Amino acid sequence: MVLLLQNPLLGLVGMLFWLCVLPWAKGGKVLVVPMDGSHWLSMLKVVRELHARGHQAVVLAPEVNLHIKEEDFFTLQTFPTSYSQEEFDNDFQRHNQMLFKTQHFLKTLLETLANLKRGSELYYETCSEMLHNTALIRHLNESSFDVVLTDPVFPCGGLLAKYLSIPAVFFLRAVPCDLDFEATKCPNPSSYIPKLMTMNSDHMTFLQRVKNMLYPLGLKSICHMSYDPYASLASELFQRDVSLMDILSHGSVWLFRGDFVLDYPRPIMPNMVFIGGINCANRKPLSQVVLLPFSCWCYS
Ligand SMILES: *[C@@H]1O[C@H](CO)[C@@H](O)[C@H](O)[C@H]1NC(C)=O
Numbered sequence: 001m002v003l004l005l006q007n008p009l010l011g012l013v014g015m016l017f018w019l020c021v022l023p024w025a026k027g028g029k030v031l032v033v034p035m036d037g038s039h040w041l042s043m044l045k046v047v048r049e050l051h052a053r054g055h056q057a058v059v060l061a062p063e064v065n066l067h068i069k070e071e072d073f074f075t076l077q078t079f080p081t082s083y084s085q086e087e088f089d090n091d092f093q094r095h096n097q098m099l100f101k102t103q104h105f106l107k108t109l110l111e112t113l114a115n116l117k118r119g120s121e122l123y124y125e126t127c128s129e130m131l132h133n134t135a136l137i138r139h140l141n142e143s144s145f146d147v148v149l150t151d152p153v154f155p156c157g158g159l160l161a162k163y164l165s166i167p168a169v170f171f172l173r174a175v176p177c178d179l180d181f182e183a184t185k186c187p188n189p190s191s192y193i194p195k196l197m198t199m200n201s202d203h204m205t206f207l208q209r210v211k212n213m214l215y216p217l218g219l220k221s222i223c224h225m226s227y228d229p230y231a232s233l234a235s236e237l238f239q240r241d242v243s244l245m246d247i248l249s250h251g252s253v254w255l256f257r258g259d260f261v262l263d264y265p266r267p268i269m270p271n272m273v274f275i276g277g278i279n280c281a282n283r284k285p286l287s288q289v290v291l292l293p294f295s296c297w298c299y300s
Contacts (some may be wrong), residue, residue: 027054028146031166032074033157034059035150036066041068041172042257042279043151048073050149058143058158062126064088065244080134089116113222120226127156128233131163140164152179152254154248155230162250163237170251173258177216177223180272183248190216194264202264 032047034040047057051073061068061079064085070076095115098108130136145166150157152170161168172180176196181188190212194200198215200208226245234242252271259276268274 027056028054029143030057031140031143031145031148031160032057032059033148033150033154033160034061034068035154036061036068039151039153039173040067042173043149044071045278045281046149046171047071057149058145060130060140062130066092077136077140079130079133081129083122083125088122091115091122095119104213116222117225120229123154123156124229124233125161127154127230130156131160131233131237139161152248152251155227155244158247158250159230159234161236162234162247167252168250170254172254172256174253175248179223179227179244179248180254183245183251184254184269184271186269186272189267193266 030047030050032043032294034043047059048071050057057074058077059068059074060077060079062081064081064083068076079153088114098115101108108150111182140160141164145164148157148161148164148166148167150161151172152158153172153175158168158170174180174196178188180186191204191209192202193212194202194204195212195215196214196219198208200212204212230247231242231244234247254269254272256272256274257276257278259274262276
């Protein structure tokens with residue numbers, strides 16, 4: 001402001017610049033590739049806001065799904081799948097029932113792993129069918145989208161963006177196995193950054209640090225099981241070796257639905273933005289204060 005008063009000419013030039021640029025600041029075309037379930041319920045609010053700001057959103061989803069239904073603020077583009085709604089619902093029911101069963105810990109663990117495997121296979125099948133749907137890919141390619149908005153926990157959106165040569169914006173609560181650190185080459189010192197499910201804090205004793213290093217090894221095999229197929233699928237599409245990291249590093253911006261009130265501080269890269277609180281739009285005062293390690297449930 002002081003600069004403007006001292007130099008009115010500079011202010012005038014600035015104003016002219018904005019007047020010239022503004023006419024080009026029009027709405028973009030956004031291809032949304034959501035992860036179903038609670039992930040989609042968070043993203044839905046962003047799609048509504050994008051629409052309100054004059055952007056055009058097309059949401060791409062399998063015909064058979066859980067929560068992704070037509071709304072008036074986006075165009076829903078569905079594609080067929082080889083499994084029926086009934087099979088899908090049965091799988092989901094089985095998973096829900098297991099959560100409330102009381103049985104031996106080992107049995108629960110084995111069933112959880114089996115369900116996880118089945119779930120990963122189902123999502124992978126969906127992705128493979130979508131990317132092999134030549135009519136759909138041709139249509140999406142011709143639609144010339146400006147950006148893909150997707151949750152990288154389901155790497156299909158990132159892969160599609162790479163395939164169509166469109167920039168991708170990742171919208172996520174978290175990804176397992178520190179894939180976000182690895183894909184963005186973000187520093188990740190395990191002596192200071194508590195790993196998922198260790199219940200460690202950012203101040204660890206020697207033994208906690210050892211635990212912090214050992215825990216991720218177990219998760220790694222689950223990540224291999226769930227994510228390796230996407231690298232094979234990508235390699236087939238691009239006719240060359242493509243890794244999961246090649247897919248995830250296609251993300252231009254990572255929007256994290258968290259912040260350092262809820263999560264421990266961690267290193268971040270310049271293309272990471274913390275947008276925690278986006279799920280707290282309909283906030284209500286707490287009826288009472290309960291001190292639990294995870295007392296904020298508004299981020300899902
Ligand atoms: C998209 O269209 C361009 C231009 O026609 C073409 O070069 C490219 O191979 C197409 N991409 C896919 C994934 O089909």
